[in-house]
Amino acid sequence: MNTAAGDSVGLGAIPGKSVDFLKTVKEAIKYANAVDCPMIHLMAGKIPVGQTKEACRAQFLDNLKIAADLLKDYGMVGTLEPINSKMLPGYFYSTPEEALNILEEVGAENLFYQCDLFHLETEKGNTIENVKNLYEKIAHFQIAQAPDRHEPSHDGTIDYDEFFKILEDKGFENYIGLEYAPKGTTQESLEWAKKYLRNTN
Template identity: 40%
Template sequence: MPALKFCANISWLFTELPEFTQRLQAAASAGFRAVEAAWLYDCDIATLVESKKQTGLEVVLLNTPPGDMKGGDLGLGAVPGREQEFRKGLELAVQYAKALDCRRIHLMAGRVPVGADRTAVAMEMEATFVQNLKHAADVLSKEGILGLIEPINTRITDPLYFLNSPHQAADILQKVGHSSIKLQMDVYHWQIMDGNLTQNIRKYFPLIGHVQIAQVPSRNEPDSAGELNFPYLLSLLEELGYQGYIGCEYKPKGSTVDGLKWVQEYWSRHQ
C-alpha cells in the first residue's frame, strides 16, 4: 500500500510565526512537501508565489473567502441573497489558486442566520447551496480545480454552520451531480457529529476529495490523548488507496515542531 501524504495547514500550524511566508519556510524545514491554508487573501499574491518557489512546497488547498467575519459570516455558499458575493469570492479564490498552482478550493457553506430556525430555513439554504455549487462546478472544471464541501460540527465548533454531517453533504453532492465538486472529510468533525468512522469512511470514500485530521475532543495532535485511534484510521485510508493529501488542521499543544513526532515517525517508517 502506498504511503500517505501529509500537508501542514499553516492557518493552524507554525502560528508562532506571524507571516504566512515564514510559516511556509518553517513547514518546509520540518519536512513537509505541501501546505494548505484557510485564507491567504491578506497576503500579496506575488510574495506568496515567490515564497512557494523558494521552499518548493505544493499548495494543496484554499478556502473561499468567509465574507464579513466580524458580522457573523463564515462562508456564503448556502446563504440566500448573497449569491453575487459568493461568486466574487470564488473569483478571488480561483485567482489565488491559479497563481499558486493550487488544485483544490473548499467552498464554504456558511451559517444559519442568527435567530432563524434551522429546520425552517433548511430547504432554502440547501437550494441556494446547490445552485452556487453548480455555478462553481462550471467555473472550476474549466480551470482544472476541484471544489470541496466540508461538514463542520455544530456541537463544539460552530452551532450555526449549515453543513454539519457527511450524510447531508452526500445528499447535496448528489443534487449537484458534478465530478468537479467532492467531499472534504475532516475526521474531527465527523467523529463529533456522527462517529461510526469506519463505516462512514468506507461508504463515502468514492466522494472524498480531501482529508483533514485532529484528535477529538481537544483538536490537538493526532497522537495526543483522545477518542480517535489514528494508527487504525491511517491504515484504513492506506487500505482504501487514498492518494490525496491529509491536512494537519489541529492546534499544537506546545510548539508546532515539538508536536510533529507522530508524522516524523510515519515518514521514517515509510521511507
C-alpha cells in the same frame, strides 16, 4: 484553500448573496491557480436569522452548479465540508449525509466531500467506519484528535493507526491537512507523523 469566510463563515448557502459568493470563488481560484492548489473548499455559511434551512439549501444548490463550472475551467475540484454543530452552531450543515445528498443533487463530477475527522467524530462518532464507507466520495482529509482538537498522537477517540492503514491500503497519494491546536511547539507537534511517513529524511 477556502473561499472567503467573512462574518457568516462563508456565503454559499446565504440567500441573496450569490453574486458575493461567486466573487469569493473567483478570488479563491485566482490564488489557488497561483500556488498550484487543485482544491477549493466552497464554504456554505451560517443560516441567517429569519431564513429557513430549505431556502439556504436551494441557494447553495444553485451556487454550487455555477461554482463547479468555474472550477472545471481550471481543472480544479470543489469540496464541501460539514462543520460539527457543537463547535459552530447554526452552520448550514454538520453531517456527511447532508453534504453527500447535496453533491448527488448537484451532480457535478468535480465536487466532493471534504472529510475533517475531528468534525466527523464530534458530530457522529464511529469515524473509522465512516471513512471506510465514504472513502470514494472524499477528495480531501483534515485531521485532529477528538475531543480536544490536538495532534493525532494525543489521547482521544480516533484510531489514527487504523486511519493511516486505510489510506495505505487504498493507495492514497494526496496531501492531508493538519488542522489541530498543538499542545507544544510546532516542531514537537509534528513528531507523531514520522511513523507514518514513507521517507523521513
